[in-house]
Amino acid sequence: MARPDGRSPLQLRPVSLECDVVSHAEGSCLIVQGRTKVLIVATLEQKTPPFLRDTGEGWITAEYGMLPRATLERSPREAAKGKQTGRSLEIQRLIGRALRGVADRRTFPEWTVTLDCDVLVADAGTRCASVTGAWVALALALETLRKRGGLKKPPFREAVAAISVGVLPDRERPEGMVALDLDYIEDSTAHVDLNVVGTSTGRYVEVQGTAEREPFDDKRLREMLTVAKRGCRRLFRAQRKALEGRIPEDWLPPA
Amino acid sequence: MARPDGRSPLQLRPVSLECDVVSHAEGSCLIVQGRTKVLIVATLEQKTPPFLRDTGEGWITAEYGMLPRATLERSPREAAKGKQTGRSLEIQRLIGRALRGVADRRTFPEWTVTLDCDVLVADAGTRCASVTGAWVALALALETLRKRGGLKKPPFREAVAAISVGVLPDRERPEGMVALDLDYIEDSTAHVDLNVVGTSTGRYVEVQGTAEREPFDDKRLREMLTVAKRGCRRLFRAQRKALEGRIPEDWLPPA
Amino acid sequence: MARPDGRSPLQLRPVSLECDVVSHAEGSCLIVQGRTKVLIVATLEQKTPPFLRDTGEGWITAEYGMLPRATLERSPREAAKGKQTGRSLEIQRLIGRALRGVADRRTFPEWTVTLDCDVLVADAGTRCASVTGAWVALALALETLRKRGGLKKPPFREAVAAISVGVLPDRERPEGMVALDLDYIEDSTAHVDLNVVGTSTGRYVEVQGTAEREPFDDKRLREMLTVAKRGCRRLFRAQRKALEGRIPEDWLPPA
Amino acid sequence: MARPDGRSPLQLRPVSLECDVVSHAEGSCLIVQGRTKVLIVATLEQKTPPFLRDTGEGWITAEYGMLPRATLERSPREAAKGKQTGRSLEIQRLIGRALRGVADRRTFPEWTVTLDCDVLVADAGTRCASVTGAWVALALALETLRKRGGLKKPPFREAVAAISVGVLPDRERPEGMVALDLDYIEDSTAHVDLNVVGTSTGRYVEVQGTAEREPFDDKRLREMLTVAKRGCRRLFRAQRKALEGRIPEDWLPPA
Amino acid sequence: MARPDGRSPLQLRPVSLECDVVSHAEGSCLIVQGRTKVLIVATLEQKTPPFLRDTGEGWITAEYGMLPRATLERSPREAAKGKQTGRSLEIQRLIGRALRGVADRRTFPEWTVTLDCDVLVADAGTRCASVTGAWVALALALETLRKRGGLKKPPFREAVAAISVGVLPDRERPEGMVALDLDYIEDSTAHVDLNVVGTSTGRYVEVQGTAEREPFDDKRLREMLTVAKRGCRRLFRAQRKALEGRIPEDWLPPA
């Protein structure tokens, strides 16, 4: 069964990662994945949160927001409502964990990198696109630090990227169809939704699977994980392409 | 290698589920799991959120909070700070999804059940204990509705419970030891933390795995899922025992 | 005229005070008075507010909250609404004043004890029960401090407890009937409501009388105060019983 | 022993009540008591809170605030901090109860009177001055309603006013000196602080006594109540003088 | 065409400036302009915001608020709503800029003057009246500082005052009538609204013109500015009269 936009089940949406779109920032990246667009800007500051005092470790944190009309229907502006939604808070915690999962923070003690991920257009997959793009912006910011002499060793153990996989209803198969990188229409009908934060050595930093309608079993989970890894490999190639020549060769994800 | 409290790696902490601890509420349950204690109270109200108008479906939602001194160190009171933490919001969204994942909400159109999960003592595993106990409180509330004539068919497709699994550092095994139902001391040193919301037919409503230190691979994930299911089976027996004689036999999890 | 639950006018509801229900806290107490249940947890911290700098005095403060479904109808969660109600703020200020009224804070300079009073079930009288129980939790926390060598002298001048008295409508007496320790049904029909914070030498730290319907005169006020003192004496015995063997003999209220 | 401003122990500060200071409002009053100044403005609106639907009763409510530099030291503006202090909330609840305690709200069904009490200068006694002045502003607003034909019967059972009494340290008497109507300097050294909301028939709507240092006994309480009543009588005369000719003769407090 | 209150087009409302109405404050002023009344209180504190550290400059800032029933219809209390309105924030920023525009802040390094402008009655023109009165309160506060020896040179380059000018609909002239110092009725029908913050040498610190209905052209703007300056001259005379004898002669606006 065909997908609404004609993609095959395991096909990613077109992905582009544009570097340094905010020239005054230490690192920045615009990720466009299908119609979804997220602007990620990295800020480097010489400070760390209190719990890291005297640990010799730096810090990486993220904030996430969505412009009011990023979605089909306009949502109230979070700043006007006076608080971030639970969804925003949950996503920004995820992005921070994903990046910290592959970075060696002892290489930049006393520094904090803040990744602001702001969704300009949301056609599903914004948390995953934020992770994928945030790693690029983080790499650019740490390269800025390296050039200033503040980084002695490679700051990453490997690269990180994220992708969604879902189980879509399928007239021909009652158990549904596993599909990679859902867009909004697909996402709103999916039976199961899995977000995978994968690393360039094929491991996981985060696996979040949710049954939206029907619980899922081990077999289904394995299938989805396999598909997700395939998607991550594509994303690592896109990250590599975007960053080649901009950061040291040995920080890049494998070709 | 032994665990701090002497348990074997795959051993659950002692679990008790006390029903109807708040007699004026439609359903309530105190779950004690090791030192962790969560009070869950269900409220039944004849209303549904706007997006369910005319859908013939009822609603299930949850709120989560922690008393200020539930933890070893006192945390500021959320009401005094003026907002729920991101963590609280994330957890209450998870609890709601878990319960909705096994309920047939068409059996109680126009009704909302709100599950208030308040942690009296936190020794890790509070989100999982909340899910396990909330299913019990929800069943009791729906039984109240049934007795009042407002429920025509069994409201559950199956039961739901949740448990954590982690990978603990182990002097004898560099890859660490998989352990069930972490307490606070274990949780703060775990390499990987997996929360599994499982159903009584052995499926998943939610799988949330996070690498706290080192990314994990497929093999490790499979191991942890196997252990988690074993824990869930124990929890379903505890739920069954607590609810026997209080709700219809065919709503109970299997013996 | 009989009271709804069959008590005589001057009869207290059954009271129990269970100590150390939160084992990791410096002091804690669950007070059950009729159906009302309040969990009080004391936290001991080596700090004082700025206005006590260099005064040689410690500090005692309280926070009060109610679980959303402590009441017959569920109330919105204070943390979700983004602020404590005026009622909560008023009550926690009262609890703090009550405790400070009998403590000699020069005996624990540089220390703050915070009493978290959280109402699990509310059947009226929660502020009074909080005061009565908070004194117990405070005594336990100061005993913890004493054992650690941080307290050189007895920290209390006397004990403190609180009780409500009301004037209930009475078919046989137009001026109504004075009754001790109102429950929710009584409280919502009372003409006058008096909360008395009394000390074990028969004095007052706080007297708060409010005419809910008809103003009251001096004679009525005297009657109510007499009844309240009788109630307080019962509460001091309950406190003594709960604390005997747990704190030094000379801190206990008289038998 | 003399008081700082030369008053005798039972002497009130000079009190003036100026009516209709805000000409566009339905009722208003500026009360000046010593250096304390409170502006009270009554607003009449044809609406009632939901819980009064179909009860045939109107509503009276109050809000209280203090200008940032009403006090000796400037306090942060409540609106800028984003919330009213617990103290403000407690006081505005008291003012509302005081007025409702003497009004027959069945005489103005479907109407709400809101009393805004804003402290321009605070030299202690602001809550009491607010009550005394708010009764005047309320009477003026209800007279406006009467003139518009919206009030058929006298709306008050009697008048209400409030005054503070304290026990001041006194070199000659260890038990201290009972003094009426404390100013700021006295208030900050008082052993006991009693606020009495009295009615023109010599009864009480509210009695709030607090031991700031040493608990007080029945004898002391009786003494203070006697003094407070004497103060209230003076205030009723001031209210009468301010309102004579402005409201119907039979609403006035006795001469 | 006549104005509602009989004034000629270029006539100011009666203005009075009463000094030192809050005796404990370093400076204060009640400005009454027609029915509009604003109380301005200056607070002098030995501190400056971080961005002025080591600059040798003091700071001047303002806060603005309106009592709930300052207006014809009661508005919700800002403190109860939990935030200042955008209008309040905008106005208080304007007042601060106006005062800083004529002060030489190097004459009082390390000091901050805060001007609290609270509107007791609002009949339009409250922001302008706040500026005019705030300069008076500021001068009084700086005179307090001078007397304490903390000010070596005159702190002002000149005086500042503000006035509104509008274009009112006029049956006889389609282009409308330019009128000085609008009251509320005029303000709500004006085509154009211009607020001018002028100095005593005839210059501007701030010019804010807004077309409420029809855009305006250069000729109209010039006309309005000429009228505004005329109004400012009247206000400088009022300031001079209010301050004569209270501050050094050379700080006063010219006669």
Place this chain on the structure above:
Amino acid sequence: MARPDGRSPLQLRPVSLECDVVSHAEGSCLIVQGRTKVLIVATLEQKTPPFLRDTGEGWITAEYGMLPRATLERSPREAAKGKQTGRSLEIQRLIGRALRGVADRRTFPEWTVTLDCDVLVADAGTRCASVTGAWVALALALETLRKRGGLKKPPFREAVAAISVGVLPDRERPEGMVALDLDYIEDSTAHVDLNVVGTSTGRYVEVQGTAEREPFDDKRLREMLTVAKRGCRRLFRAQRKALEGRIPEDWLPPA
């Protein structure tokens, strides 16, 4: 004297207006002016605020925000701080007034257009760029409405755009140099800052001039206004070019 980026005093920065950058929205526009970038998205909703009920008029409103790292130094996220800054509120009020100043809202009764103006990069002039771009996005949204049959007549009386003018310090001229369209470096040293919202017939909707250091006189104001109009004419040409072929010819600003 040359400007930091080599422009002549009356030269605008390069301006581009890209239409329909958010394809699912009713209208959108990315305005780039020098390094400043603002994304404006228009939302069309069939509703109006209460005060417009039964007036036959539609509504236009704007919201303004800045991404945290739009500026050289990162600012805290407004949504995380829990409120919009006073500056944001002031600017969004200005944008709304500017657009309403040239629209005939009777042509789209019952409809509201919301303009979300989000600053991606801020190099000064963001409020002016927001106005200029918002008119474009508004025109596109109203064209969407026209195509759906909801607009019978041209909705604009003329076009609107905004530009800043400042007086920069100039070594050769003590009175400084008037310069058009300041960037951040210029803005932070300017003596006077004037924002002009001009219309395509050469009139003003809003004129906001502020002396940042030294008050300014009439001559200087006239000079600045002349320069601002010149800038506006350039902006109308840019708007025309961006919208040609996208909206009806008779809505366009003149060539």
